[in-house]
Amino acid sequence: MKYIIFIMLLFSQFNFVQSQDFQWEVPVKISNNPKGWCISPTICDDVNGNLYVVFSHYNLNESQRLYFNWFDGKNWQGIDTLYQHQNYDVYSPKILSDLKNNLHLSFEIAYGEYGRLYYMGKENENWSTPVQISEDSLGSTHGHDIVVDNFGKVHIFFNADDIYYRVYYDSILSNIINITNLDLEQYKTLSPKAVIDSENNIYLTYQIKNDLNNVSDLFFSKYDGQVWSDPIGITEIDDLSCWYQAMTLDSENNLHIVWDQQLTKLDTVLGNPTIVSYKQVYYANNVAGKWSPPDNISKIPNSSSIMPKIKIYKNNPIVFFEIFYEDISGQDKYYAHRVTDEWVVKKWDVEFNTTKFFDFFIDSSELIHIATCSQPITQRGDVEYVKGNADPSSIKPIIRYSSHDLHLKNYPNPFNNKTKIHFYLDKSDNIEVKIFDINCKLVKIIVSNQRLNAGMHLYYWDAINNHGKEVSSGIYFLVILRNSEIVNSRKIILFK
Numbered sequence: 001m002k003y004i005i006f007i008m009l010l011f012s013q014f015n016f017v018q019s020q021d022f023q024w025e026v027p028v029k030i031s032n033n034p035k036g037w038c039i040s041p042t043i044c045d046d047v048n049g050n051l052y053v054v055f056s057h058y059n060l061n062e063s064q065r066l067y068f069n070w071f072d073g074k075n076w077q078g079i080d081t082l083y084q085h086q087n088y089d090v091y092s093p094k095i096l097s098d099l100k101n102n103l104h105l106s107f108e109i110a111y112g113e114y115g116r117l118y119y120m121g122k123e124n125e126n127w128s129t130p131v132q133i134s135e136d137s138l139g140s141t142h143g144h145d146i147v148v149d150n151f152g153k154v155h156i157f158f159n160a161d162d163i164y165y166r167v168y169y170d171s172i173l174s175n176i177i178n179i180t181n182l183d184l185e186q187y188k189t190l191s192p193k194a195v196i197d198s199e200n201n202i203y204l205t206y207q208i209k210n211d212l213n214n215v216s217d218l219f220f221s222k223y224d225g226q227v228w229s230d231p232i233g234i235t236e237i238d239d240l241s242c243w244y245q246a247m248t249l250d251s252e253n254n255l256h257i258v259w260d261q262q263l264t265k266l267d268t269v270l271g272n273p274t275i276v277s278y279k280q281v282y283y284a285n286n287v288a289g290k291w292s293p294p295d296n297i298s299k300i301p302n303s304s305s306i307m308p309k310i311k312i313y314k315n316n317p318i319v320f321f322e323i324f325y326e327d328i329s330g331q332d333k334y335y336a337h338r339v340t341d342e343w344v345v346k347k348w349d350v351e352f353n354t355t356k357f358f359d360f361f362i363d364s365s366e367l368i369h370i371a372t373c374s375q376p377i378t379q380r381g382d383v384e385y386v387k388g389n390a391d392p393s394s395i396k397p398i399i400r401y402s403s404h405d406l407h408l409k410n411y412p413n414p415f416n417n418k419t420k421i422h423f424y425l426d427k428s429d430n431i432e433v434k435i436f437d438i439n440c441k442l443v444k445i446i447v448s449n450q451r452l453n454a455g456m457h458l459y460y461w462d463a464i465n466n467h468g469k470e471v472s473s474g475i476y477f478l479v480i481l482r483n484s485e486i487v488n489s490r491k492i493i494l495f496k
Contacts, residue, residue: 022335022368024350024388030069030076030371031383035059038067038383039091041371043359046097049073053371054082054093054105055383064089066107069383076385083120083130085109098148106133106146106156115141117158119168133166134158135176147196155202157192163206165192179204179221179228186211193245197253200225205234205245205257216241218259220286234284234291237261238491243279246309248317255286256317258308261294265489266436266477273440273486275477279304281321281336283343297336297343302326305334311362313337314390320348320360320370331356350386366390408480410461414493421446421459423480423488428453432481435461435492443471449484463494472496 031038036059043053051071058064065084070077082105083090093107103122108115117134120127133156134141144158153169161184167174180189190207197203202223208231209216219231234257235242245259261282266273281298284291298305300323308321318337325331333348358372366389373383408423421433433446443465461478465471473496479489 021346022388022390024386027350027384027386028076029382030385031055031067031373032079037381038373039357039381040093041357041359041373041383042093042095043369043371043385044096044361045363045369046101046103047099048101049363051369052095052097052103053383053385054095055371055373056091056093058089063087064091066090066093082127083107092144094144094146096146096148098152099150100152102152104146104148104154106144108141108144117141117144117156119146119154119156121154131168131173133168133173134160134164138164138176143191145192145194147194147202149196149200150198151200155194155196157194157204159189159192159206161188163189163192163204180206180208180231182208190216191245193247195247195249195255197249199253201253203247203249203255205247207242207245209241213239214241215239216243218242218245218257220291232291235259235261235282235294237294240264242282244307248310248312250312250315250317256283256310256312257285258283258297258310258319258321260306260308261296264491266440266479266486267489268486273436275440278326279306281305281308281319283317283319285317298323298334298345300334300345309358309360311360313362313368314366320358322356333358408478408488408490410478410490410492414495416494416496418460418462419492421461421478422456424456425452425454430483432484433459434479434481436477436479437471438475442466443476
């Protein structure tokens with residue numbers, strides 16, 4: 001009997017996941033840019049499988065313009081100039097197609113430091129004249145999104161310190177509706193993102209920034225065709241800001257969202273312990289009206305993970321994102337694919353000449369289509385396109401440790417008298433576990449440079465310092481060191 005219990009405990013430390021790699025075609029350059037930079041590509045398809053890409057072109061000697069290219073199933077048709085202002089830059093395009101294969105495009109124009117939002121539509125062969133969506137009386141527009149419902153109505157959202165939206169249909173533009181109605185002396189909004197389900201319900205996420213503590217949190221509202229729901233907080237993680245977010249819906253109209261989450265850790269800079277900030281990609285979903293707890297899905301060591309994009313692939317969410325290494329050794333693209341409630345994270349292994357800024361979608365046959373471009377740090381940069389799908393021969397079961405076993409954890413957190421500390425070692429090593437206060441002063445040594453065996457280790461901290469005295473309520477840092485090098489840290493909160 002005791003052997004059966006032992007085997008059950010052993011296997012409880014592992015889980016089995018179907019891992020798969022992707023087959024990618026050779027990237028194709030689709031901008032043919034002789035000078036300057038092509039940036040911010042946006043890509044979509046229509047019912048017939050044609051592809052459409054719009055991107056901004058930036059040149060120091062002339063104003064920024066919008067370019068358009070499309071693929072008819074055999075060839076890319078070549079570059080057309082969609083819009084160019086004589087004096088001001090045009091940027092941040094977003095393109096999509098409706099059920100009748102009409103195209104819809106929103107973009108911003110920078111009038112100096114002042115931003116305006118515009119819309120253009122394409123029916124048959126003709127693009128409409130640009131229509132201004134924002135109003136100057138609201139102030140500068142910065143950040144927008146666009147969706148089309150099943151009736152062909154275009155819903156355009158934009159940020160001008162509050163979140164606003166308008167509906168464009170049959171050449172008629174509705175009045176402006178304020179969704180957030182914030183106290184603008186204390187709060188500002190950022191980055192609206194919208195999706196629409198099969199029943200024409202609209203789901204909207206946006207950031208609300210508190211100007212008093214300079215912290216941005218992610219919020220959610222739903223429109224049922226009559227009223228907008230009250231904002232619901234999704235993040236609110238340890239008084240740290242969230243940033244760029246993206247979202248998608250699955251076939252059952254469940255909402256999936258990812259975002260950049262700012263985190264802090266205790267690191268060594270010039271030999272001194274210092275609190276540093278970095279970013280990781282977090283994920284949450286909404287099933288039956290309930291949000292799941294935020295989950296860190298990137299976890300690439302010694303790096304910051306940014307700008308995630310999410311879609312549904314083979315009935316599970318897949319996230320593409322970029323990472324920057326802390327030692328400034330470069331950057332890479334990764335993807336995270338969730339299978340049976342586990343995230344498998346791998347490097348996006350495509351030989352791009354471009355380095356940054358991308359958009360992607362997944363078509364009805366589960367082909368992945370990606371448009372990407374370079375960061376404007378070289379003399380010129382183009383837009384590249386690539387498509388791919390899962391390689392059936394690569395699908396295999398892999399054994400991995402539960403994410404709770406691989407990282408330093410404590411529970412409860414916050415705590416009021418004692419917290420349990422546990423971590424997993426994949427091999428024997430010299431380990432230190434220490435507690436620091438918010439000023440980076442050593443408070444308590446939990447483990448003092450001991451040789452620990454591989455496996456799970458469990459300790460407790462009872463809010464007592466090295467001198468045997470109780471410490472006050474506040475924020476502390478739980479730090480693990482391997483051979484005197486910090487390898488992980490965690491913010492813990494004591495609340496008496």
